[in-house]
Amino acid sequence: MKILITGGAGFVGTALTSLLLEKGHDVCVFDSLMYGGDQLLSFFRNKRFSFIRGDVVDPDAVKDAVKGCDAVVHLAAIVGYPACRKEPKLAKEVNVDGTKHLINAVSKDQLVIYASTGSNYGRVDDVCTEETPLKPLSLYGQTKTLAEHMLLENRPTVAYRFATAFGVSYRLRLDLLINDFVYRALTEGYLVVYEKHFMRTFIHVHDMARAFVFALENSRAMKGEVYNVGSDSMNYSKEQICNLIRERIDCYVHYASVGEDTDKRDYVVSYDKIKKLGYETTISVEEGIEELKRALEAVKVEKKYSNV
Ligand SMILES: NC(=O)c1ccc[n+]([C@@H]2O[C@H](COP(=O)([O-])OP(=O)(O)OC[C@H]3O[C@@H](n4cnc5c(N)ncnc54)[C@H](O)[C@@H]3O)[C@@H](O)[C@H]2O)c1
Structure with missing residues (x-):
């Protein structure tokens, strides 16, 4: 298959590019290279890889890019609540208008797989299923919710x-909760954590890439539907994540009672629907912490790998 990945130069997109090429697909990455393009260099040796530097906010560029593709994985976005809060106009243009341009560009024969987010749920007391009403707390969640709705319609x-x-x-992000905590535990030796009881839910980036492959292979059964993607066994409180980190990295954790987490998400998610179709994650949080520890101890990266 020929697959277009918008935002394919990002954290998720590069993991997916690598996996799709490995599986023998033709991959075209369409990306504005907000965070540079070095992470793509190793893919150019593969003749099944191509790259278009373009902006999803430009309708003509999107129209040209989708020509001849069997499927589009739509990742291009201003990602995360801090980045959207910093540039709200841009966030709406990219996350909402960019998705509109994609809707206008693709035909009924081209499958779209959309990277939506559990951020759409917000703060929820019950376990979130795909039927749970969406109450996004941030502009990021609001733009992703709207884009998801428009695509499905x-x-x-x-x-x-x-x-x-x-x-x-290939593109590192150190602003994601587990990546951030491991980085700080290693470099600063301590963590200050607010609202330790907040529940969050996690997935390894390689398992995200596998989920897209799963959708390509099962598109007939899955089309028109929303799926939570993750694992029931990877719903953790922030305190539990800190404990898993402390078992592997010598660090001090201070649970602050004064102050608040500006990320208000607090939710537990059920992943039953996609599990019933046969998709399961393969990499645990413990393995992820060990992978990050090995990588960040060996390569002294600077904390520039963030979306703000
Ligand atoms: N990383 C997560 O935890 C997570 C969780 C849920 C959903 N998602 C979704 O997955 C997708 C990818 O996330 P990520 O973590 O790889 O983020 P990322 O910031 O690493 O990647 C986003 C990519 O989009 C590109 N981009 C931004 N604006 C663009 C534009 N106008 N035109 C073309 N390209 C543009 C950027 O250059 C970047 O390469 C996003 O849609 C995000 O909402 C991510």
Whole structure:
């Protein structure tokens, strides 16, 4: 198959590019290279890889890019609540208008797989299933919710509400909760944590890439539907994550009673629906922490790998 990945130069997109090439697909990455392009260099040796430097906010560029593709994985976005809060106008243009341009560009025969997010749920007391009403707390969640809705209404789409990613990819992100905590535990030796009881849910970036492959292979059954993507066994409180880190990295954790987490998400998610179709994650949080520890101890990276 020929697959276009918008935002394919990002943290998730590069993991997916690598996996799709490995599986023998033709991959075209369409990306504005907000964070540079070095992470793509190693893919150019593969003749099945191509790259278009373009902006999803430009409708003509999107129209040209989708020509001849069997499927589009739509990742291009201003990602995370801090980045959207910093540039709200840009966030709406990219996350909402960019998705509209994609809807106008693709035909009914082209499958769209959309990287939506569990951020759409917000703060929820019950376990979130795909039926749970969406109450996003941030502009990020609001733009992702709107884009998800527009795609499902208008085009053959598989919409994935992903857990928060962790792990190492070609483009590193150290602003994701587990990646951030491991980085700080290693470099500063301590963590200050607010609202330790907040529940969050996690998935390794490679398992995210596997989920897209799963949708490509099962598109007939999955089209038109939303799926939570993650694992029931990877719903953790922030305190539990700190304990897992402390078992592997010598660090001090201070649970602050004064102050607040500006990320207000607090929710537990059920992943039953996609599990019933046969998709399961393969990499645990413990393995992810060990992977990050090995990588960050060996390569002294600076904390520039963030979306703000
Ligand atoms: N990482 C997570 O934890 C997570 C969880 C749930 C959903 N998602 C979704 O997955 C997708 C990818 O996330 P990520 O972690 O790889 O983020 P990322 O910031 O690493 O990647 C986003 C990519 O989009 C590109 N981009 C931004 N604006 C663009 C534009 N106008 N035109 C073309 N390209 C543009 C950037 O250059 C970047 O390469 C996003 O849609 C995000 O909402 C991510």
